[in-house]
Amino acid sequence: MIDLKSKEDIEKLKVANRIVAEILQIIKEETKPGMTGIDLDEIARREAEKRGVKPAFLGLYGFPAALCVSINEEIVHGVPKDKPIKEGDIVSIDFGVVYEGWYGDAAISYVVGNKISDRKKRLLEGVEKALYAGIDKCYPGNTVRDIAAAIEGTLKEYRLAPICDYGGHGIGRKPHEDPHVSNCVANAENVKLKAGMVLAIEPMATLGKRANYYRKLKDGWTVVSKEKAIAAHFEHSVAITEDGPIILSKLD
Ligand code: MG
Numbered sequence: 001m002i003d004l005k006s007k008e009d010i011e012k013l014k015v016a017n018r019i020v021a022e023i024l025q026i027i028k029e030e031t032k033p034g035m036t037g038i039d040l041d042e043i044a045r046r047e048a049e050k051r052g053v054k055p056a057f058l059g060l061y062g063f064p065a066a067l068c069v070s071i072n073e074e075i076v077h078g079v080p081k082d083k084p085i086k087e088g089d090i091v092s093i094d095f096g097v098v099y100e101g102w103y104g105d106a107a108i109s110y111v112v113g114n115k116i117s118d119r120k121k122r123l124l125e126g127v128e129k130a131l132y133a134g135i136d137k138c139y140p141g142n143t144v145r146d147i148a149a150a151i152e153g154t155l156k157e158y159r160l161a162p163i164c165d166y167g168g169h170g171i172g173r174k175p176h177e178d179p180h181v182s183n184c185v186a187n188a189e190n191v192k193l194k195a196g197m198v199l200a201i202e203p204m205a206t207l208g209k210r211a212n213y214y215r216k217l218k219d220g221w222t223v224v225s226k227e228k229a230i231a232a233h234f235e236h237s238v239a240i241t242e243d244g245p246i247i248l249s250k251l252d
């Protein structure tokens with residue numbers, strides 16, 4: 001069942017998602033070589049506490065941390081680890097909070113330090129562009145499949161391998177609501193978009209050769225590239241209105 005949100009609901013979701021965006025930005029700015037995923041998780045917890053919100057992922061389906069930290073060939077749902085982060089690593093962080101019962105959810109990927117190879121630059125640019133191509137389809141009357149087609153088409157343009165089995169979702173009073181928002185057309189539902197839907201859109205892809213080629217680590221969570229290809233993941237929560245999309249998890 002798809003839950004449609006009122007204008008007031010969307011205002012609450014905007015507050016939750018802006019907090020997520022602020023905290024992601026702080027973590028990105030504070031990431032230095034030598035820090036670990038656990039250090040980043042601690043920043044997320046500290047900043048959530050300062051703002052009086054609850055980290056949404058901690059304990060969700062049993063997830064053991066506040067922040068998902070996926071480094072290099074880790075694609076998504078990375079459990080923060082004790083391993084030092086190096087200059088040139090690609091870090092993907094996915095964070096959620098609960099504010100007055102409403103959920104915020106967003107993710108960013110970035111390189112640590114100032115040096116970046118052309119391939120990693122193509123990866124970051126391609127996945128972020130795919131996210132915005134998907135958001136550009138968020139008009140009433142379009143379908144979830146249109147979002148998937150825009151994402152997949154952009155990833156292809158950038159010669160990136162999409163991950164199809166993981167994707168976006170509705171968001172509101174629950175962290176994951178209907179519909180599922182696939183990153184690939186073949187998996188996409190033909191659900192019509194309506195004003196009042198709020199969707200978390202989250203393309204992820206690797207620099208590898210094969211689409212949807214991954215495995216899970218023994219921790220039961222961290223999804224890694226089976227061909228050890230570097231990955232990136234970007235996510236925004238977006239409200240669909242009669243006038244088009246409003247990105248809720250964006251800083252002005
Ligand atoms: Mg999400």
